Amino acid sequence: MRMDFAETFAETPMRQVLFGVLSVVSAMPGLSQGKVAEALGIRRANMVALVNELVDLGLIARTTDHRDRRAFSLSLTQAGEAMLHEALAQIRRHEDRMLENLTTTERSTLVNLLRKIHGSTSR
């Protein structure tokens, strides 16, 4: 999955982590830079360059928060929304290819069995 994704966007400045940021910002527009970083397990210090990249690419907008002038509110630009939708379409294409040999019943059986697997670390 990761390899297919990286290959698709290889000739592009986009990387998986940048799509992660776009995804969180899209789900919770207006969230602060630090909170987005926390949601993704990224250190605030390392978040700076990532946000700079996305702003430079015109994919997110960074505005100072009205109520806390230390913080930045992040939101997607139209180009950012379009880029995120492209990534989601790529993910769907990948899944379709992966699962092409399974019937609908087999797919749901697979999901049910996977759900029964014990998450020993983060769940």
Place this chain on the structure above:
Amino acid sequence: MRMDFAETFAETPMRQVLFGVLSVVSAMPGLSQGKVAEALGIRRANMVALVNELVDLGLIARTTDHRDRRAFSLSLTQAGEAMLHEALAQIRRHEDRMLENLTTTERSTLVNLLRKIHGSTSR
């Protein structure tokens, strides 16, 4: 899996990549350093330090090949075999924990379904 593994050997000089080397050398004793690197997708240049570490830890033996004096033949020491067995036992414990909620029938169904998934990249 990776996290569980790393946690188990955290207070140890062992890392996943070193177990990878031990595993390949154990399966094909006498293989050259470069071939082991190739089997693991490691560059020859980066292999040097890894083999040095394992030799210093007393886990592998490095001898010059009789037929090609440029090459090193790698093989496991007794301590290396013991370390590899420890890792395999840890992997088995992890799998047992993961699959504790599945019956034998469910486990084989799961494996059969996973086998039907289309490998889009490396298979």
Place this chain on the structure above:
DNA sequence: TATTGTTATACTCTATAACTATA
């Protein structure tokens, strides 16, 4: 001339500490 192991080196990712401006 080609190959094995080696060294030097650069680039990415990630982690910590210290700074600034606000709160």
Place this chain on the structure above:
DNA sequence: TATAGTTATAGAGTATAACAATA
């Protein structure tokens, strides 16, 4: 005093190029 973002920096991991010894 604490927090949000920033900067500088250090450590892994991994990539390439050039070299000596051997084929």
